[in-house]
Amino acid sequence: MPSTSLDPARPAPALLRLPAPLAFALLAAVLFAFFFAASAPSPLFLVFQHDWGFSPALLTVAFAVYAIALLASLLVAGSLSDHVGRRPVVLTALVLQAVAMGMFVLARGIGGLIAARIVQGVATGIASGALTAAVVEAAPAARKRLGALISSVSPLAGLAAGALLTGTAVKLTAQPVLLVFGVLAAVFAAGALLLPFVPESVTPRAGALASLVPRVSIPVAARAEFLRGLPVLGAVWAMGGLFLSLAPSLLVNVFGVNDGIVNGLSVATLSGVGAVAPTLLGRFRPHRAAAIGMASFAFGLGLILLSLGTRSLALFFAGAAFAGLGFGASFSALVQTLSPLARPHERAELFAALFVASYLAFSVPAMLAGFFIAPLGLLATVRTYAAVLILLAIAGAWVQWTASRKAEAR
Numbered sequence: 082m083p084s085t086s087l088d089p090a091r092p093a094p095a096l097l098r099l100p101a102p103l104a105f106a107l108l109a110a111v112l113f114a115f116f117f118a119a120s121a122p123s124p125l126f127l128v129f130q131h132d133w134g135f136s137p138a139l140l141t142v143a144f145a146v147y148a149i150a151l152l153a154s155l156l157v158a159g160s161l162s163d164h165v166g167r168r169p170v171v172l173t174a175l176v177l178q179a180v181a182m183g184m185f186v187l188a189r190g191i192g193g194l195i196a197a198r199i200v201q202g203v204a205t206g207i208a209s210g211a212l213t214a215a216v217v218e219a220a221p222a223a224r225k226r227l228g229a230l231i232s233s234v235s236p237l238a239g240l241a242a243g244a245l246l247t248g249t250a251v252k253l254t255a256q257p258v259l260l261v262f263g264v265l266a267a268v269f270a271a272g273a274l275l276l277p278f279v280p281e282s283v284t285p286r287a288g289a290l291a292s293l294v295p296r297v298s299i300p301v302a303a304r305a306e307f308l309r310g311l312p313v314l315g316a317v318w319a320m321g322g323l324f325l326s327l328a329p330s331l332l333v334n335v336f337g338v339n340d341g342i343v344n345g346l347s348v349a350t351l352s353g354v355g356a357v358a359p360t361l362l363g364r365f366r367p368h369r370a371a372a373i374g375m376a377s378f379a380f381g382l383g384l385i386l387l388s389l390g391t392r393s394l395a396l397f398f399a400g401a402a403f404a405g406l407g408f409g410a411s412f413s414a415l416v417q418t419l420s421p422l423a424r425p426h427e428r429a430e431l432f433a434a435l436f437v438a439s440y441l442a443f444s445v446p447a448m449l450a451g452f453f454i455a456p457l458g459l460l461a462t463v464r465t466y467a468a469v470l471i472l473l474a475i476a477g478a479w480v481q482w483t484a485s486r487k488a489e490a491r
Contacts (some may be wrong), residue, residue: 084146087421088375090284096211097278098278098279098280099275099278099279099280101221101280102346104219104220104278104279104328105216105219105220105221105228106214107275107276107279108212108216108219108279109216109231109235110174110272111206111208111212111272111276112203112213112216112231112232112235112236112274113209113235113239113242114207114214114238114239114265114268114269115174115178115204115205115212115239116236116237116238116239116240116243117239117240117242117243117246117265118178118181118182118201118239118243118265118269118319119201119205119239119240119243119325120239120240120241120243120244120309120325120352121148121243121244121246121247121262121265122143122144122185122194122198122216122247123144123243123247123325123326123328123329123344123345123348124243124244124247124248124251124329124341124344124345124348125251125257125258125261126140126143126144126329127329127330127333127339127344128251128257128258128341129143129183129191129194130302132230133190133191133194135191136455139191139251139326140326140330140451141197141326141447141448141450141452142195142448142451143191143194144198144322144326144444144447144448144451144460145322145326145444145445145447145448145451146195146198146199146202146324147198147199147201147202147203147205147444148322148440148441148444149444150198150199150200150201150202150203150206150394150438150439151202151203151205151206151436151440152202152255152441152444153203153204153206153208153435154202154203154204154205154207155206155207155209155332155433155440156295156296156297156433156437157293157295158170158206158207158210158211158223158293158318158428159206159209159210159297159430159432159433159436159437160210160298160430160433161211161289161293162210162211162214162215162283162374162428162429162436163214163283163286163378163426163429163430164286164287164288164289165285165289166281166283166284166285167214167218167238167281167282167283168209168276168277168279168281169210169216169427170207170208170211171208171211171212171215171276172273172276172277173207174204174205174207174208174271175204175208175269175270175272175273176193176273177200177204177207178201178204178205178208178269179269179270179273180200180204180264181197181198181200181201181204182201182262182263182265182266182269183262183266184196184197184200184256185197185262186253186259186260186262186263186266190270190464197306206436206440207410208434209432209433209436210429210433210436211429213232213429213436214282214428214432215230215279215314215430215431216231216232216235217229217232217420217428218282218283218425218428219279219280228420229416229417229420229421230413230417230418232420232432233359233409233412233413233415233416233417233491234342234356234359234409234413236376236412237352237353237355237356237405237409237412238352238353238356239352239391239407240321240348240350241348241349241350241352241353241355242349242353242358244344244345244346244347244348244349244352244443245342245345245346245349245353246261246345246347246350247261247341247345248341248342248343248344249341249342249345250341251338251342251344251345252341252447253411257341258481264306266340268478282425283426286426290378297433297434297437298430298434299430299431299434300423300424300427300430300431302422302423303383303419303422303423303431306415306419307417307419307421307431307434307435308372309480309484310418310419310482311412311416311438311488312375312401312473312474312476312477312480313371313374313375313412313477313481314412314415314435314439314442315438315442315473315477316375316378316411316438316442316470316473316474316477317378317407317408317411317412317442318439318442318443319402319442319443319446319447319470319473320351320378320382320404320408320470321351321352321408321443321467322442322444322446322447323350323446323447323463323466323467324347324348324351324401324442325348325447326451327447327451327459327463328344328347328348328449328453329344329347330396330459332344332347332349332395332461334423334459334460335389335392335397335459335460336392336394336397346398347397347398347401350401350402350405351401351402351404351405351408352405352408353405354401354402354405354406354408354409355405355406355408355409355410355412356409357409358374358405358406358407358408358410358413359407359409359410359413359414361410362374362410362414365484366483366485366488367414367415367418368414368418368481368484368488369415369481369482369485370410370411370413370414371410371414371415371418371477371481372478372479372481372482372485373409374406374407374409374410374411374414375411375474375475375477375478375481376406376407376478377403377406377407377410378403378404378406378407378408378411378473378474379471379474379478380403380407381399381400381401381402381403381404381405381406381407382400382402382404382467382470382471382474383471384396384397384399384400384403385397385400385401385467386400386464386467386468387400387406388400389460389463389464393434395409400430400488407474411477411481413434414481416435419431419435430445434453447481450462450466452468453465
């Protein structure tokens with residue numbers, strides 16, 4: 082008698098499988114939820130700092146350990162789902178993520194917060210490559226570009242929603258930590274229960290143990306485009322790291338604003354505009370969209386620098402909007418360029434390498450900035466950080482524009 086087990090490593094019986102459109106929607110929602118959870122702690126950092134009395138440097142450490150743990154798990158498990166299937170890897174990540182959300186609820190000091198961020202980072206790192214590949218593969222056959230688009234938009238949309246809704250909870254509720262992380266724990270637990278009903282898109286193959294050796298590997302066909310995209314990845318994700326770790330501190334210390342909703346809105350402006358940017362620039366070819374995006378990104382950073390000198394909150398948010406437009410357009414264009422260059426059994430490995438580069442830029446510069454605050458001051462540190470990113474964005478725009486001109490000349 083054939084087994085009816087819902088072991089996620091085996092195909093579910095046909096009657097128990099979700100229809101393809103529902104499976105795609107579930108995977109896209111889970112990807113969105115992981116990034117929602119990534120930014121959810123950001124508006125709470127100042128609350129934690131006020132309650133527990135830790136330094137700004139420790140605040141950036143609490144932010145950065147998430148990305149470092151994510152990188153470590155990506156390096157180990159980034160291509161595992163190419164061998165054992167998407168479902169068992171994503172299921173493991175969902176269970177760990179639900180545990181991490183519970184740890185946030187139970188944290189009573191900076192140590193508990195850092196521990197929760199580490200577990201969250203491990204879970205997100207395990208999920209990133211496998212889940213992104215699963216979304217691309219589950220997209221309707223006639224609209225495969227939709228999978229790449231969803232994969233590039235979900236991180237930014239999730240970051241925006243997580244920061245804004247958590248900031249609203251800080252402003253309007255008495256127990257924002259319990260509300261936000263309790264709901265997220267339930268969401269990830271529900272995802273774990275539903276995942277076995279999603280059809281598997283990968284046939285298991287040998288080499289699973291060997292794939293656990295930490296490494297970053299990029300398919301040969303994608304290497305030139307990947308290298309061309311590194312200035313883009315470096316600029317936009319370093320900006321994301323700055324906003325998630327230090328934007329609330331800037332609002333308090335530079336603009337005199339200490340409000341949960343405004344804190345969340347600062348991150349949501351950058352990420353939310355980024356989420357709709359691919360639609361706004363969708364008529365351009367990817368390299369051209371990336372070049373325009375990098376120009377918008379550099380302009381937005383210039384406005385932010387101007388806002389720091391004039392103490393204009395309106396200019397700060399305008400700069401965040403232009404930078405977000407560049408962030409979303411450039412990152413989406415890069416994902417859409419790279420995705421077709423990997424064969425199915427290389428796809429998770431490619432996305433793992435993409436997220437390794439992204440999260441190195443997301444974590445390391447922000448953590449270094451945190452340690453420079455004490456000797457240089459918050460304002461000088463952020464100004465230097467933004468100036469470096471403007472130079473990187475200009476380089477990225479030039480590289481992408483050159484690639485666009487060469488493609489049009491063929």
